[in-house]
Amino acid sequence: MGTKWAATFLLLYLFLFFACGSVATKKAFYDPITAELQDNNFDAAVQKIENAKADNKYAKKDRFLYYVDAGLAYHYASHFDVSNQKLTQAEDAADELFTKSISRAAASLMLNDNVLEYAGEDYEILYTNLIKTLNYIAKGDFDDAFVEIRRANEKLNLLEHKYGEVSQRFDKGSLDDTVKVDINYRAKKIRFNNDAFARYLSMHMYSTEGKMDDARIDYDLLRSAFLEQPHIYDFDVPDIKYFSEDKEILSVVAFAGLAPVKEALNLRLRTDKDLDLVQVLYTDPERKDSEYGHLPISVSEDFYFKFSIPQIVSRPSYISRIRVFVDSELIGGFGAYR
């Protein structure tokens, strides 16, 4: 009987494995793409992304990632129409993937989270609209650029609603907590609910449209993004203007450096019924068995299992210079940044 069950389990596992496609994280194919982007070979990066897609490196469940990667690469390569098309597909995919599959969630319990379809993070979905805004501005389509800004603003409103309430609940819970829990669960620290760049673009769009009240609101919200999310914006609010009595304002936007990547943080959870303790420990070699946090709550059994949570890991960026050209003439630049 035991052998029978083991065989059934193995069969089921294999079936799940093949039915769900890839369950392992494949990131190696990104290396040559990143190298091309770093060397400003944007057309080559586009080609490598398309080749990766043709070689099924992007699984169907990761279609959002493909559309975002391709949309961004086409943007850098100045193929604005294709970039808009890909980023619209990314936005549509995120919308479609809002509805979570229970069957995949069940499968992820047996395998791992790679079974789940990737629906994009809030900021990734928001940036589909922001990059499209830049594309439309580059094409001289002001109304279409404004459409994207309005869509971005709607997403920010939704985020504010989604995480504002959660943040308040968490903050209240933290203040009411008399047991002094050592795990910091303040939502404001972990969730992004406002985006300075979105506010910046929106501010200039409204200003160009002559809607100064709306521009001023975005200016205030831009400052709020800095003040309320110092863990994201760990530098001073830049000196920004959206209105001048006697001059035109030239706004220059440059993207440089490598974005952080999402990696798995492997942890171990153990419960101790004698100590009434739930303890979470690191598993990586550098911090092995050091404590991530603990909860002093009553437990009836001793458990021990491993689990993973996503974490955002910065990548080093070395930017020697940003130079601004107008009609092939150098008009300014910025010094070295790290």
Place this chain on the structure above:
Amino acid sequence: MKKAFVVLLVLCLSMACGSSRKVYRIEPETVTDLSGRWNDTDARLVAEEMIADCLSRVWITDYVAGAGEKPVVTVGTIRNKSSEHIDTETFTSDFERELINSGQVKFVASRIQRDEIRDERFDQQEWASPETMKRIRAETGADFILLGAIKSITDEIEGTKVVYYQTDLEMIDIESMEKVWIGTKKIKKEISKKKTKW
């Protein structure tokens, strides 16, 4: 335990078996709402209401009574101030066609069309025979211009969205700047998304 495995197996089978593509032809008037975004049905509803309203108002008869001829209209810019990419030509062309077919109004080409036609006419001055060459500076000047905008307001919480569209069209006397007709069509939609599926 056995049942749980069977349930899981069925779930996985349902995941593995995708559906093939099917195509059906449907009547253009059929109401189809897939994503919840602005679509052909909205454009048609706007055109129908605006056309009926525009033709039933007194601005046409007032003009004919004063000038003794049909008003000449051109289509100006219909701005998209909504949060969706909307091709306003889908209803302005319906609008134009129905007004022309009503026999009460004459239309001249829009600004973009005029530029192209003028290029053609200038080309004729160089290359066409004198008998077939069309004259320059002989266009019919429009008496009225149609301007407008589509605006939208979105209210959304996770999973549910309400979008309110307002389309405003205005007929403006080009010489006097007088607004002789304003049409408004409002559409409100609620779009809900399931949080889970099998």
